[in-house]
Amino acid sequence: MSHFQNVNTIKYEGPDSKNPYAFKYYNPSETINGKSMEELMRFAVSYWHTFTAGGTDPFGEGTMVRSYDRYTGMDLAKARLEASFEFFEKMDVPFFCFHDYDIAPESDSLTETFKNLDEIVAMIKDYLKTSKTKLLWNTANMFSHPRWLSGAATSPNADVFAYAAAKVKKGLEVGKELGAENYVFWGGREGYETLLNTDMKLELDNLGRFFHMAVDYAKEIGFNAQFLIEPKPKEPTKHQYDFDVATGIAFLKTYGLDDKFKFNIEANHAILAGHTFEHELHVARIHGMLGSVDANQGDPLLGWDTDEFPTDLYSTTLAMYEILKNGGLGSGGLNFDAKVRRGSFDPEDLFLAHIAGMDSFAVGSRVAQKLIEDKVLDNFIADRYSSFREGIGQDIVEGKADFHKLSEYALKLDKIENISGRQENLKATLNQYLLNVSRG
Numbered sequence: 001m002s003h004f005q006n007v008n009t010i011k012y013e014g015p016d017s018k019n020p021y022a023f024k025y026y027n028p029s030e031t032i033n034g035k036s037m038e039e040l041m042r043f044a045v046s047y048w049h050t051f052t053a054g055g056t057d058p059f060g061e062g063t064m065v066r067s068y069d070r071y072t073g074m075d076l077a078k079a080r081l082e083a084s085f086e087f088f089e090k091m092d093v094p095f096f097c098f099h100d101y102d103i104a105p106e107s108d109s110l111t112e113t114f115k116n117l118d119e120i121v122a123m124i125k126d127y128l129k130t131s132k133t134k135l136l137w138n139t140a141n142m143f144s145h146p147r148w149l150s151g152a153a154t155s156p157n158a159d160v161f162a163y164a165a166a167k168v169k170k171g172l173e174v175g176k177e178l179g180a181e182n183y184v185f186w187g188g189r190e191g192y193e194t195l196l197n198t199d200m201k202l203e204l205d206n207l208g209r210f211f212h213m214a215v216d217y218a219k220e221i222g223f224n225a226q227f228l229i230e231p232k233p234k235e236p237t238k239h240q241y242d243f244d245v246a247t248g249i250a251f252l253k254t255y256g257l258d259d260k261f262k263f264n265i266e267a268n269h270a271i272l273a274g275h276t277f278e279h280e281l282h283v284a285r286i287h288g289m290l291g292s293v294d295a296n297q298g299d300p301l302l303g304w305d306t307d308e309f310p311t312d313l314y315s316t317t318l319a320m321y322e323i324l325k326n327g328g329l330g331s332g333g334l335n336f337d338a339k340v341r342r343g344s345f346d347p348e349d350l351f352l353a354h355i356a357g358m359d360s361f362a363v364g365s366r367v368a369q370k371l372i373e374d375k376v377l378d379n380f381i382a383d384r385y386s387s388f389r390e391g392i393g394q395d396i397v398e399g400k401a402d403f404h405k406l407s408e409y410a411l412k413l414d415k416i417e418n419i420s421g422r423q424e425n426l427k428a429t430l431n432q433y434l435l436n437v438s439r440g
């Protein structure tokens with residue numbers, strides 16, 4: 001049966017198209033710096049927002065109207081799966097992502113939970129034989145069930161730690177079975193509420209131990225996916241341990257894990273951490289740890305993780321700038337960790353939302369590539385730091401200066417001449433590129 005009978009496969013029709021069910025800017029085969037848009041952006045649909053979530057919020061019930069609403073339990077899981085592969089095909093996306101809990105119902109018995117999972121995983125494996133859409137990453141939900149109330153690998157309860165290990169062990173096996181290119185760790189409840197009841201050192205050491213066990217097990221079973229940490233500063237916990245990329249790097253280096261992990265950076269999480277999306281991408285990139293992206297956007301008027309579909313062209317442009325400078329995302333991709341608003345309850349809205357996100361990133365990729373080609377920012381930045389390419393600056397960079405030499409030099413300086421940072425002009429140039437380049 002068809003779950004989306006009102007929608008056909010979405011095609012590129014160009015910027016003048018008035019067809020809502022067509023891409024205006026995302027042209028999968030168009031080349032950006034030697035890669036097709038499809039290969040460069042590697043879009044993924046997130047199973048949880050698109051198929052599992054029903055539109056509940058803390059104040060109200062779900063609003064989504066879906067073809068599989070009449071089912072429950074495993075029947076619901078199977079109907080959703082059928083809908084998901086129809087959706088992937090019609091959206092023509094190369095990837096999808098899921099938590100174990102999104103694809104198969106959990107029960108209080110771990111044995112039964114794994115049995116449910118195995119049944120659905122076998123079905124996914126069958127779909128993957130003929131589907132163009134592959135698994136970008138999978139992960140374990142270790143935050144929804146009440147057992148995780150004080151964390152998973154950072155729980156004060158060793159039984160919970162063991163349970164979490166069993167879930168991730170299974171997740172790694174599932175990832176291998178389905179050919180996942182990455183495995184994600186988002187620290188759902190890995191954080192704390194108050195130091196009055198928390199042994200932070202033990203919790204962090206345990207998290208380090210947990211990640212080492214995961215690395216060892218993946219190696220043991222020959223699962224070669226890239227491991228990714230997804231930072232988020234708060235929500236659901238008050239103090240989340242993987243606060244942002246910089247905190248994550250410090251953690252990974254402290255526990256000797258920095259060569260085993262990269263980051264999955266989510267736009268809305270960056271904002272919650274008080275950063276821009278591009279800041280987080282940049283920090284990861286300059287440390288060689290930009291792995292994948294959860295593409296969404298927050299709302300500046302709301303202080304929580306609203307997970308909106310990305311439509312802000314400044315943000316997509318500056319994000320694609322970092323991604324292109326990174327030489328692409330390697331085994332990562334742009335996963336729409338984004339949900340339609342409660343008022344957008346039709347199944348068709350799922351297509352319209354993904355089109356909006358994919359078109360926005362397509363514009364961003366074109367504009368960013370042109371900015372890079374024309375060396376607009378590179379030249380400006382090179383000039384701004386030119387004092388480090390000659391004289392005393394070169395000595396500093398080459399390690400030929402110490403405080404004696406620098407102080408001698410400074411004492412002889414008549415006056416210091418700074419140059420303008422030209423921020424406003426650079427923003428105007430960005431606007432000019434956005435308006436001139438976006439149409440392709």
Ligand code: XUL
Binds near residue numbers: 139266
């Ligand atoms: C939560 C979030 C998660 C992760 C995967 O804010 O982003 O969905 O992406 O667990």
Ligand code: CO
Binds near residue numbers: 186230266294337
């Ligand atoms: Co996410």
